[in-house]
């Protein structure tokens with residue numbers, strides 16, 4: 001889930017009596033599953049919350065290029081290099097698509113990038129973890145894109161039209177990434193003992209950070225009630241996390257790898273796996289900027305943006321000259 | 331197809347495949363660091379196309395070599411002296427302007443070369459060229475547009491693009507060098523003599539640079555030694571260190 005811990009801008013869920021006529025009409029639409037479109041009236045808090053959520057999702061796609069890009073120049077075969085390049089290209093495309101969705105809410109891409117660089121917008125905590133061996137690339141596709149899909153499939157039903165459509169389109173590519181990632185880690189798990197060791201190491205390191213992608217437990221998730229009522233959030237954090245664990249444990253077993261958490265056990269009664277909570281203190285540390293890669297990731301992004309200023313300025317200046325020459329010629 | 335010395339054909343294919351491999355690798359170094367999201371996408375796409383072309387060229391090279399090797403063996407298990415790319419493509423990325431100028435200078439050559447190779451007497455070469463030339467037609471259009479936009483942009487972007495051109499231009503000449511391998515290829519109708527592409531290249535480059543308000547440097551000196559492997563730059567070894575590391579550290583694995 002790339003949108004995580006989104007603070008809902010709201011003073012609490014209003015009862016129907018407390019709502020204005022506009023608010024009531026808006027809520028009725030949502031309750032009847034009619035999509036909200038950019039030109040429709042919407043509460044200011046709904047708009048602001050969505051900008052946060054879609055913007056964070058977009059930033060995650062963009063920052064997410066870095067841990068995967070870390071291995072593009074070391075990919076072990078031409079085919080693996082091509083697959084990884086294609087994936088990272090897709091992720092950048094997702095970023096572009098999501099920024100456009102957010103722009104329909106009255107903010108520009110450049111404004112959102114500035115907010116990110118000032119630390120006033122966030123991206124998913126998962127991308128603050130390093131990719132340390134080649135199996136990590138498989139594990140990222142399988143676990144990270146896999147976790148993202150679970151959230152995003154739910155969000156296909158979200159109330160805001162442009163966001164919902166973005167999720168439908170993006171999910172198709174994410175599923176492809178997850179399959180390719182699993183295939184890549186399969187090669188490692190079924191390979192030489194050294195390859196298998198890398199696969200195990202990747203799963204051990206990335207398991208809990210992947211669980212953290214769904215955000216804190218429902219008991220601690222403030223603000224989600226309003227987002228649920230607005231159908232910006234469709235399923236609870238714990239529900240999504242449980243779905244991920246249930247889907248992923250058999251896949252780890254198929255790889256012949258040890259489970260990364262000794263507490264994982266099938267619970268016949270509940271019909272789900274039991275598992276340990278991630279270390280939430282670590283999670284909040286990462287969110288606050290103290291993850292293993294936070295500083296480097298932001299430094300990289302800011303440098304790219306600042307070093308590229310002359311390019312953006314140059315191309316813009318040229319486009320203006322062109323436009324002026326065209327007008328003069330007419 | 332006329333009878334041709336197998337080794338000459340192999341050398342020709344390595345020249346083609348090593349160019350795309352090394353430049354594709356260089357371009358891929360940009361991932362996530364480019365000036366604007368659209369460029370991240372475009373650079374990844376360019377790198378991806380070039381790696382795809384590498385698979386075709388080096389795949390055929392491995393077949394011609396006939397030692398049971400694969401394109402991956404050629405890419406990941408040769409040392410620098412066996413690489414046959416021109417020096418231009420192994421030069422470091424520099425700033426975005428230098429990367430795009432290098433791309434344009436290469437794309438312009440590549441688009442003309444591939445245009446001839448689609449008529450190659452070797453059907454495999456013709457087939458690869460037909461596929462690649464569609465991609466490269468798009469690459470050259472894009473890199474030319476960017477060179478024009480930045481050359482004729484702001485004062486700073488102009489200055490940077492001129493500096494890039496000054497640095498890179500001495501490496502252009504190597505793409506048009508001819509030796510006995512090229513003569514054998516030309517005689518067999520497999521590939522044109524590179525020297526015969528120069529006129530068309532100069533015209534294309536002059537048109538774009540003129541629009542970009544950039545000046546071709548006066549000096550006639552040509553750096554060479556890549557396409558015959560006589561003397562690569564110091565940069566190639568470092569690139570290979572990174573690119574080949576996994577294959578070297580864990581030999582014989584399936585990935």
Ligand SMILES: [Fe+2]
Nearest residue numbers: 061090091094
């Ligand atoms: Fe994505």
Ligand SMILES: [Fe+2]
Nearest residue numbers: 064091145148
């Ligand atoms: Fe992703």
Ligand SMILES: [Fe+2]
Nearest residue numbers: 145173174177
């Ligand atoms: Fe993805």
